[in-house]
Amino acid sequence: MEDKDRLLEFEERIARGEKIEAEDxxxxxxxxxxxxxILTHANSEIMxxxxxxxxxxxxxxxxxxxxxxxxxxxxxGHAQLLYRVAEDLAVPLGKTREDFLADLIEGxxxxxNVFSYPAPTWADVGVIAFFVDGAALVTQSALLETSYGPxxxxxxxxxxxxxxHLKHGEDIVLTLAGGTPAQRAMxxxxxxxxxxxxxxxxxxxDQDSPNLEQxxxxxxxxxxNEELRQQFLNRYVPKIWGMGLQVPDPHIRKDEDGVWHYSxxxxxxxxxxxxxxxxxxxxxLALRRLAHDGGQWVRALxxxxxxxx
Amino acid sequence: MNLQVxxxxxxxxxxxxxxxxxxxxxxxxxxxxxxxxxAFTRRGEFRSLWVAPRKAMRKTSAADAPMLKTYxxxxxxxxxxxxxxxxxxxxxxxGRQG
Amino acid sequence: xxxxLREILLSTADDELILGHRDSEWxxxxxxxxxxxxxxxxxxxxxxxxxxxxxxxxxxxGEDPDRLAFLREPEERRNAWLLERPKGDWAYTVVRHxxxxxxxxxxxxxxxxxxxxxxxxxxxxxQREESYHLAHGRLWLERLAQGKGEARQRLEKALSAVLxxxxxxxxxxxGVEEAVAQGLLPTRPRQWWExxxxxxxxxxxxxxxxxxxxxxxxxxxxPGGRQGRHTDQLEELLGALSEVYRSDPAAAW
Numbered sequence: 217m218e219d220k221d222r223l224l225e226f227e228e229r230i231a232r233g234e235k236i237e238a239e240d241x242x243x244x245x246x247x248x249x250x251x252x253x254i255l256t257h258a259n260s261e262i263m264x265x266x267x268x269x270x271x272x273x274x275x276x277x278x279x280x281x282x283x284x285x286x287x288x289x290x291x292x293g294h295a296q297l298l299y300r301v302a303e304d305l306a307v308p309l310g311k312t313r314e315d316f317l318a319d320l321i322e323g324x325x326x327x328x329n330v331f332s333y334p335a336p337t338w339a340d341v342g343v344i345a346f347f348v349d350g351a352a353l354v355t356q357s358a359l360l361e362t363s364y365g366p367x368x369x370x371x372x373x374x375x376x377x378x379x380x381h382l383k384h385g386e387d388i389v390l391t392l393a394g395g396t397p398a399q400r401a402m403x404x405x406x407x408x409x410x411x412x413x414x415x416x417x418x419x420x421x422d423q424d425s426p427n428l429e430q431x432x433x434x435x436x437x438x439x440x441n442e443e444l445r446q447q448f449l450n451r452y453v454p455k456i457w458g459m460g461l462q463v464p465d466p467h468i469r470k471d472e473d474g475v476w477h478y479s480x481x482x483x484x485x486x487x488x489x490x491x492x493x494x495x496x497x498x499x500x501l502a503l504r505r506l507a508h509d510g511g512q513w514v515r516a517l518x519x520x521x522x523x524x525x
Numbered sequence: 526m527n528l529q530v531x532x533x534x535x536x537x538x539x540x541x542x543x544x545x546x547x548x549x550x551x552x553x554x555x556x557x558x559x560x561x562x563x564a565f566t567r568r569g570e571f572r573s574l575w576v577a578p579r580k581a582m583r584k585t586s587a588a589d590a591p592m593l594k595t596y597x598x599x600x601x602x603x604x605x606x607x608x609x610x611x612x613x614x615x616x617x618x619x620g621r622q623g
Numbered sequence: 624x625x626x627x628l629r630e631i632l633l634s635t636a637d638d639e640l641i642l643g644h645r646d647s648e649w650x651x652x653x654x655x656x657x658x659x660x661x662x663x664x665x666x667x668x669x670x671x672x673x674x675x676x677x678x679x680x681x682x683x684x685g686e687d688p689d690r691l692a693f694l695r696e697p698e699e700r701r702n703a704w705l706l707e708r709p710k711g712d713w714a715y716t717v718v719r720h721x722x723x724x725x726x727x728x729x730x731x732x733x734x735x736x737x738x739x740x741x742x743x744x745x746x747x748x749x750q751r752e753e754s755y756h757l758a759h760g761r762l763w764l765e766r767l768a769q770g771k772g773e774a775r776q777r778l779e780k781a782l783s784a785v786l787x788x789x790x791x792x793x794x795x796x797x798g799v800e801e802a803v804a805q806g807l808l809p810t811r812p813r814q815w816w817e818x819x820x821x822x823x824x825x826x827x828x829x830x831x832x833x834x835x836x837x838x839x840x841x842x843x844x845x846p847g848g849r850q851g852r853h854t855d856q857l858e859e860l861l862g863a864l865s866e867v868y869r870s871d872p873a874a875a876w
Contacts, residue, residue, distance in 0.1 A: 226769050227810050229585055237780060239585065239586050239587055240587050241587045244614070260653070261655070264651070265805025266649035268649055269650055269651040271650075272647045272650055273644060273647060273779045273860075273863040273864065274650060274864070274866045274867050275867070276689075276693070276867035276868040276876035277689045277693075277868070278670065278673070278674045278677070278688060278692050279674075279691055281647075281669060281670055281876060282667055282670055285647050285650060285663060285666055285667055285670070286567075286663075287665070288650050288651060288669060289659075289660055289662070289663035289667075292650070292651060292656060292660055292663065293564060294661060295656055296549070296657060297547060298655045299552070299656065300530075300547065300548050300549070303530075304601070312527050313550065313656075314527060322641075338867045338876070358807060370547070391875055391876065394875075395874055396874050397874055398871065399871075399874060403591070444528060465610075473709050503652075506650075506652070507651065507653070508653040510652070510654070510712070510713075511655055512652065512654075513714050513715065513774060513777070514654035514655070514658075514774075515654060515655055515775050517526065517552075517766060517767070517770045517774045518528055518551070518552025518553075518766065519527055519528055519552065520558070527657070535749075549654065549657045550656075550657055551657060552766065555762055556762055556766070559661065559755075559758060559759055559762060560658065560660070560661055561753070562661075563657075563660045563661040563664045564657055564660050567664060569659070583868040
């Protein structure tokens with residue numbers, strides 16, 4: 217079959233709502249775009265383990281210690297699922313997990329902006345689990361209908377685990393909100409620091425997002441950045457107000473059509489972070505490299521590539 | 526240094542089939558089995574796991590997918606191919622009464 | 624009787640809590656992603672077990688489990704030194720785990736016969752989770768033993784380092800005679816040594832590691848962890864463990 221006919225058949229399958237599997241024929245560009253999306257997600261999960269991971273050893277009760285540990289473990293587990301899907305998708309390109317992780321630590325791969333920011337207090341653990349994971353759940357739920365079957369399947373599991381993380385974050389946040397003045401102040405401070413990165417999380421306004429149109433036509437992605445951001449605001453602004461805390465934006469409001477208006481968060485910082493110049497991008501990648509390099513001899517041993525004594 | 530892919534199948538309840546739940550990278554099947562336990566059943570989702578090296582499996586490819594379809598009338602293999610029995614019973618009984 | 628039981632419960636809880644803490648330092652840093660998930664589960668099991676023992680202690684004395692876990696000073700801690708050592712490399716982590724898991728397995732079997740029924744009952748449940756730990760450790764030890772070059776060097780270094788601290792596991796804390804007399808501890812910890820040596824040898828000898836099977840139990844002359852004397856490494860660990868809790872022990876977290 218000619219590629220032109222294959223493309224036609226492929227697009228018909230997508231239009232019929234069929235899912236594409238790893239073994240199926242797909243346009244190069246579809247493979248590239250799906251791979252980019254899944255890898256950004258995978259990289260974000262493994263990098264997302266770091267800011268919260270710093271708090272496993274410091275969590276303030278036995279129950280919290282177990283919960284943070286389990287949550288970070290789930291993030292690593294999501295990375296495992298996602299890298300496996302990416303690895304299978306990348307077989308024709310001859311790329312493996314080792315290549316993906318090398319790309320990540322060398323700064324050649326992208327991950328979500330939020331994981332380049334510091335998490336200096338215990339309140340950050342709550343803010344990350346409640347708000348950042350909440351933002352992630354908004355984008356990931358929107359992807360459940362994605363046309364790439366293996367991604368859609370693991371997203372079901374990822375979303376159900378993220379929903380638990382949200383509960384865990386909500387519990388931390390509510391405990392702090394109902395706690396001592398110092399705890400409340402710590403929480404408000406956390407919300408203030410994360411607000412802008414959270415608005416950035418969904419990506420720039422849609423006219424600046426280059427791949428979106430085709431990604432939507434092929435049902436790799438389903439919703440626009442702004443649609444997702446609106447969903448997030450609608451869910452979370454009332455929660456902040458409900459705790460008696462401030463949204464750090466004097467102009468935030470919902471109009472009579474239900475549209476949220478917010479101050480322009482400024483996109484220079486977003487582009488800086490995405491291009492590897494976030495506040496802690498370099499330090500976090502160095503930690504990732506430490507783990508990767510430290511485990512090299514173990515992986516070599518298991519892969520049967522042991523040096524001879 | 527590439528580890529191997531192992532496919533993982535899990536059974537949720539006694540009496541149900543093992544279904545494919547994902548895959549892990551590991552050095553060998555025993556390690557894959559122990560790692561699959563934590564990768565796929567940390568919340569007690571499965572009561573039994575099967576693990577097999579992917580290279581020992583053959584999967585349907587885009588090229589041989591057509592092989593799995595049927596191209597001529599195979600209704601004689603399905604219940605639907607025998608819908609006329611209802612009509613035949615009716616006619617037979619009418620004939621006996623008449 | 625309460626004081627004697629408290630010593631038994633604290634030494635067991637502290638071993639588990641401190642090892643769980645060390646294991647958790649691998650989360651996001653393990654040699655590869657699949658193993659990262661597995662070691663994080665081991666860490667959770669250990670911490671959860673510590674929490675069960677501390678709850679038993681709470682039922683006995685009314686002490687708060689979190690306060691016990693987070694606020695005790697080093698000299699009030701009863702874990703053996705082996706568990707407070709930094710996480711080291713993967714070989715050290717595996718070898719320490721195997722050495723400790725074998726010890727813990729033996730300890731649990733003895734505690735299952737304790738005259739203190741609540742402890743005996745709890746132990747039966749915990750034994751099941753520990754069986755995964757032994758399977759995991761044994762598999763890794765086998766893989767490491769097959770290695771040459773760097774892997775072999777790391778394994779040998781880990782075996783030597785771990786063996787130096789193993790006797791400390793069998794150190795006896797205050798009130799052991801009384802505990803044995805009352806049947807709270809069916810046997811003295813130092814009597815567990817032969818069982819441990821046999822299990823350890825049973826694992827190592829077939830792997831060609833017989834040189835690392837010690838003959839005698841040589842308990843250190845100076846007091847160790849079971850008597851509340853610890854290394855700086857524990858202090859460093861407790862600094863992280865208690866950081867937030869200590870900032871306001873009266874607050875709800």
